[in-house]
Amino acid sequence: MAIVEVTIAPLGVGTSISRYVAACHKVLEQAKDLKYQLTPMATVIEGDLDRIMEVIRQMHEVPFEAGAQRVSTLIRIDDRRDKELTMAGKIKAVQEKL
Numbered sequence: 415m416a417i418v419e420v421t422i423a424p425l426g427v428g429t430s431i432s433r434y435v436a437a438c439h440k441v442l443e444q445a446k447d448l449k450y451q452l453t454p455m456a457t458v459i460e461g462d463l464d465r466i467m468e469v470i471r472q473m474h475e476v477p478f479e480a481g482a483q484r485v486s487t488l489i490r491i492d493d494r495r496d497k498e499l500t501m502a503g504k505i506k507a508v509q510e511k512l
Contacts, residue, residue: 415460415461415462415494415498415499415500416460416461416462416463416466416491416492416493416499417458417459417460417491417492417493417499417500417501417504418458418459418460418463418466418467418470418489418490418491418492419456419457419458419459419489419490420456420457420458420459420470420473420487420488420489420490421455421456421457421486421487421488422434422435422438422470422473422474422476422477422485422486422487423477423485423486423487424477424480424482424484424485424486425482425483425484425485425486426482426483426484427477427481427482433480434476434477434480434482435452435457437476437477437480438457438473438476438477439452439457441469441472441473441476442457442459442469442473445461445465445469447461447462447465448460448461448465448466448469449461449500449501451501456488458501460499460500460501463491463493470487470489473487474487492504
């Protein structure tokens with residue numbers, strides 16, 4: 415199980431990109447096998463790494479399909495293999511120390 419943070423941003427389309435983010439999330443909503451969380455600066459996805467990368471590739475195409483000529487996609491992967499890794503577990507580990 416991996417946790418992946420992704421930011422997909424079309425370039426040269428104006429100041430607001432929220433409509434592009436919403437369109438990307440429609441793709442993510444169809445991936446019933448993945449958990450995800452929208453944050454103010456990125457989207458965090460939890461699940462099988464190969465499946466996550468497949469969905470990110472689909473999401474990366476969304477701004478192009480909406481007319482963007484350039485898209486910047488940033489991906490950060492946390493892939494822990496010695497024990498189960500979840501978004502909730504990472505948050506709980508920090509909260510227990512507060």
